[in-house]
Amino acid sequence: MFELLGIPPQALFGQLLLGLINGAFYAMLSLGLAVIFGMLNVINFTHGAQYMMGAFAAWLLLGYLDVPFWASLVLAPLIVGLIGIVIEKLLLKRIYHLDHLYGFLLTFGMALVIEGLFQLQWGSSGAPYPNPIPGGYNLGFMFLPAYRGFVVIAALVICLATWYGIERTKLGAYLRAATENPTLVRAFGINVPRLITLTYGLGVALAALAGVLAAPIQQVSALMGTNLVLVVFAVVVIGGMGSIMGSIVTGFGLGVIEGLTKVFYPPASNTVIFVVMAIVLLVKPAGLFGQTK
Amino acid sequence: MTSQRVGYAILIVLALVAPAFAYPVFLMKALCFALFACAFNLLLGYVGLMSFGHAMFFGMAGYFYGHVVKAWNMPPEIGLLAGVAGAAVLGLVTGALAIRRQGxxxxxxxxxxAQMVYFFCVQAPFTGGEDGLQGIPRKPLFGVIPTKDDLVLYYVVLAIFLFGYAAIYRFIYSPFGQVLKAIRDNEQRALSLGYEADRYKLLAFVLSAALAGLAGATKAMVQQFATLTDVAASTSGEVVLMALVGGLGTIIGPVVGAFIIVTMQNYLAGFGQFVLVIQGAIFVVIVLAFRKGVVGEVMDWWKRRRSPST
Incomplete structure (x- = not known):
């Protein structure tokens, strides 16, 4: 059996894969946060709760209506995204003219309400979600569970599709223009408030989609997004919210760094991302891909 | 302002007789959170910096207090000092990094x-992990004051609170406080007038952290334990809520907010997660409709009553 720096390859590659999977979730969630922040100027603290709602939607659809995983992959984000649109129309819309802090506080409050209600209804211990692709491949140096491989590829595809949608399509161009100068874009006859609502719905749907993908790996529980959203905030600070590609690269990269830390120095694995954040703040305060303003 | 002095005199008399009407341990807990909220508000209300991680100072100071008093067998006054000093150092390190970004x-x-500190506390050996630090002894303060008696301890805690409150009052109405407000309102202008904004911000951050530490250490002294709850993100959120409910940027607001929230938690303790739901709902309602908080709204109403013409 060969070893790398005293670490058996199974452990190394196993943690690397776990890191990539975590990174996939960081990337998807920070992407959604960045898209929402760009358009609404709101840091969506409810993001973790919406990720959890995505997982719950899939679990409930399976449990009550026998909807298979593959259909949930489309249905759950749609449902949660629609709920997001309602939230935007009813609540968020009223605070755009205020300081950013109020958006943060409002969405924090909503996260408390949502997570509290889910805990009241379903308790705080998790429920399992059956693995839709059991089995796996023996790659020689490691065993790759099929579903985990699928998650990494799916997340990559989703991230790149989002990037394409925003950077290369006409709707994306409207979106970017409205982010730059909403008043001018409105003067061209584009319905900016509707665009904002749609953006929030899209960002929320992205979080929910991440939640559905996470359901078979993690336990579906009311608090599954609580700590995750805090890590994602650190990811966003590290990457800077200026660039879509930046969010994706930072997300995956930090996941891998976290995985490697688990191999070489496990006690620091929970805190390594925050340490990276501190270093980035020292060296490049605007974030790796951010613009100083 | 005489009306303000009369108001403070009434409040102090109320605080002195309060143990006759309410359970001292509850009052002490509320006072600790009130000081914590005031420390937080010093930063948000007067410097315009919203720290969403103040629990790290509050909770860590509790651990410092517990460790010094229990493991090192020191008197409580040394424990309080250790809590304040530890929180101040933590504030210096995190503050120096955090003020590099704004808003x-x-x-x-x-x-x-704060989340990093939380994970550290979960693993560090001296915090007791999930169990927390239990059974911190209540030793006599300065070797003479018997803090085992809840009523005596209440007056000690009240004195600590008044000290902290007076310190904050002093900061805000000093030239230092005026510069802070100038930075809050227009950082560029303060810079162009020659004030090194970052230094002022950092000093305010460290002061706020130290006072939050004083509150946390005092809470550990009262409750005789320090647990993960006090360093968790939920506590950071709670202190924001207290300041927000009471009224940001008013000096007495956070005290009112802390009493409202602690009382509410006390009554709803049996309902478990409902507390979270209600707290979240309060956040939403306040942000949407009552951004000035209780004290801010009352002050507005008072002003309108006095000058009905405007």
Whole structure:
């Protein structure tokens, strides 16, 4: 059996894969946060709760209506995204003219309400979600569970599709223009408030989609997004919210760094991302891909 | 202002007789959170920096207090000092990094650091992990004051609170406080007038952290334990809520807010997660409809009553 720096390859590659999977979730969630922040100027603290709602939607659809995983992959984000649109129309819309802090506080409050209600209804211990692709491949140096491989590829595809949608399509161009100068874009006859609502719905749907993908790996529980959203905030600070590609690269990269830390120095694995954040703040305060303003 | 003095005199008399009407341990807990909220509000209300990680100072100071008093067998006054000093150092390190970004990023960075401290506390051997530090002895303060008696301890805690409150009052109405407000209102202008904004911000951050530490250490002294709850993100959120409910940027607001929230938690303790739901709902309602908080709204109403013509 060969070893790398005293670490058996199974452990190394196993943690690397776990890191990539975590990174996939960081990337998807920070992407959604960045898209929402760009358009609404709101840091969506409810993001973790919406990720959890995505997982719950899939679990409930399976449990009550026998909807298979593959259909949930489309249905759950749609449902949660629609709920997001309602939230935007009813609540968020009223605070755009205020300081950013109020958006943060409002969405924090909503996260408390949502997570509290889910805990009241379903308790705080998790429920399992059956693995839709059991089995796996023996790659020689490691065993790759099929579903985990699928998650990494799916997340990559989703991230790149989002990037394409925003950077290369006409709707994306409207979106970017409205982010730059909403008043001018409105003067061209584009319905900016509707665009904002749609953006929030899209960002929320992205979080929910991440939640559905996470359901078979993690336990579906009311608090599954609580700590995750805090890590994602650190990811966003590290990457800077200026660039879509930046969010994706930072997300995956930090996941891998976290995985490697688990191999070489496990006690620091929970805190390594925050340490990276501190270093980035020292060296490049605007974030790796951010613009100083 | 004489009306303000009369108001404070009434409040102090109320605080002195309060143990006759309410359970002292509850009052002490509320006073600790009130000081914590005031320390937080010093930063948000007067410097315009929203720290979403103030629990790290509050909770860590509790651990410092417990460790010094229990493991090192020191008297409580040394424990309190250790809590304040530890929180101040932590504030210096995290503050120096966090003030490199502004606005909403500042909130996210402090939140992230607090989460890092939380994970550290879960693993560090001296915090007792999930169990926390239990059974911190209540030793006599300065060797003479018998803090085992809840009523005596209440007056000690009240004195600590008044000291902290007076310190904050002093900061805000000093030239230092005026510069802070100038930075809050227009950082560029303060810079161009020759004030090194970052230094002022950092000093305010450290002061706020130290006072939050004083509150946390005092709470550990009262409750005789320090647990993970006090360093968790939920506590950081609670202190924001207290300041917000009471009224940001008013000096007495956070005290009112802390009493409202602690009382509410006390009555709803049996309902478990409902507390979270209600707290969240209060956040939403306040942000949407009562951004000035209780004290701010009352002050507005008072002003309108006095000058009905405007």
């Amino acid at each position: 909403i990023y500042f909130a996210m960075i402090t939140l992230a650091f």
